[in-house]
Amino acid sequence: MEAYFDNSATTKVLEPVKEIVIKTMMEDYGNPSSKHKKGLDAERYIKEAAETIAGTLKVAAKEIVFTSGGSESNNMAIIATAMANKRAGNHIISTGIEHASVYNPLAFLEAQGFRVTYLSVDGQGHINLEELEEAICPETILVSIMYVNNEIGAIEPVEAISKIIKKKNPNILFHVDAIQAYGKLLIRPKSQGIDLLSVSAHKIHGPKGIGFLYIDKKVRIIPMIYGGGQQRGMRSGTENVPGIAGLAAAANYMYTSHREKIRGIIELKDYMIDRLSEIEGVTINSLKGELSAPQIVSASFMGIRSEVLLHSLEEKEIYVSSGSACSSNHPAVSGTLKGIGLRQELLDSTLRFSFGIFNTREEVDYCIETLKELLPVLRRYQRG
Numbered sequence: 001m002e003a004y005f006d007n008s009a010t011t012k013v014l015e016p017v018k019e020i021v022i023k024t025m026m027e028d029y030g031n032p033s034s035k036h037k038k039g040l041d042a043e044r045y046i047k048e049a050a051e052t053i054a055g056t057l058k059v060a061a062k063e064i065v066f067t068s069g070g071s072e073s074n075n076m077a078i079i080a081t082a083m084a085n086k087r088a089g090n091h092i093i094s095t096g097i098e099h100a101s102v103y104n105p106l107a108f109l110e111a112q113g114f115r116v117t118y119l120s121v122d123g124q125g126h127i128n129l130e131e132l133e134e135a136i137c138p139e140t141i142l143v144s145i146m147y148v149n150n151e152i153g154a155i156e157p158v159e160a161i162s163k164i165i166k167k168k169n170p171n172i173l174f175h176v177d178a179i180q181a182y183g184k185l186l187i188r189p190k191s192q193g194i195d196l197l198s199v200s201a202h203k204i205h206g207p208k209g210i211g212f213l214y215i216d217k218k219v220r221i222i223p224m225i226y227g228g229g230q231q232r233g234m235r236s237g238t239e240n241v242p243g244i245a246g247l248a249a250a251a252n253y254m255y256t257s258h259r260e261k262i263r264g265i266i267e268l269k270d271y272m273i274d275r276l277s278e279i280e281g282v283t284i285n286s287l288k289g290e291l292s293a294p295q296i297v298s299a300s301f302m303g304i305r306s307e308v309l310l311h312s313l314e315e316k317e318i319y320v321s322s323g324s325a326c327s328s329n330h331p332a333v334s335g336t337l338k339g340i341g342l343r344q345e346l347l348d349s350t351l352r353f354s355f356g357i358f359n360t361r362e363e364v365d366y367c368i369e370t371l372k373e374l375l376p377v378l379r380r381y382q383r384g
Helices: 015-026 037-057 070-084 100-111 129-135 158-168 241-254 258-276 306-314 335-339 361-383
Strands: 064-067 091-095 115-119 140-144 173-177 196-200 211-215 282-284 296-301 350-354
Touching: 015 241, 037 064, 037 241, 064 070, 064 241, 070 100, 070 140, 070 173, 070 196, 070 211, 091 100, 100 115, 115 129, 129 158, 140 158, 158 173, 258 282, 258 296, 258 361, 306 350, 306 361
Parallel strands: 091 115, 091 140, 140 173, 173 196
Antiparallel strands: 064 211, 196 211, 282 296, 296 350
């Protein structure tokens, strides 16, 4: 049996996604900037995709800018808005548990003279709202906080965060990295006070290499890519029509009968937590039910290095992660796990199990039984 529990790294595409990607590669393959019928057909896919995605968020289609994925969306949201608003101030607020595609752009901006405040989190990965309020100052121009943490699944209180920001200064922009939240949670940027929102398709059973950035119409932002003026000049370059069409198909699928789909994933997450709790020496770092993301379970295995356990499970065709896949080439200790105060001896003994719509209880049972067989052997080996 194969059990793929690394859906927060990437997902298997849906059948309708595969079909539309092939169609736009093999049949409707025109350049959307061309004035003939092939070009107009391609342009129609982009327009319809923007409308579909805007509909899932209850925003305007013209507020959607397609990108190459989550990293570009985060870079654009942070760097392009900071540069556009630097006359108003040079202070940015974020957290110590952000994805690399957020903290590396922030590091770049610090090198350019911006000042960044990194908020701490509690043992469940949530920021302190009072700390946020105290950090806001007259020079603050941007707050960037993830919706769902990619390692433990903590859900940040975005509405409460926005209220604090806008009460202090309505001109401060609020960016939300929703890469692990979109498709899993109902998101309403207008009512939640979100100015910029980053999304990646391959986290929701869509293609790799495509994503979008929601930019509220009132946001001052400059382009990061210049050229032919596509996407109203916000991101030049020939649009990735197959990717855009595939992203829209995935978004439409995930937000059709959404509650039912997500309830099934939550039930699977809770079942995994219950089964993991049967095993001695396991610490669960994620919350059950709707208190954390539907798809993520973080667990620490006392006395076993995460990389050793990961590869032992891989030999049994069980695929998990030891952290963020995008940071796999930089094996530093997780800022998230340190941030929540995980014990030192567990920092390098933690795995992430993440679920998608294709996973089953039988796969969870297979994983648990395999762990029960492997753990005693690996612990004896490592002690030896």
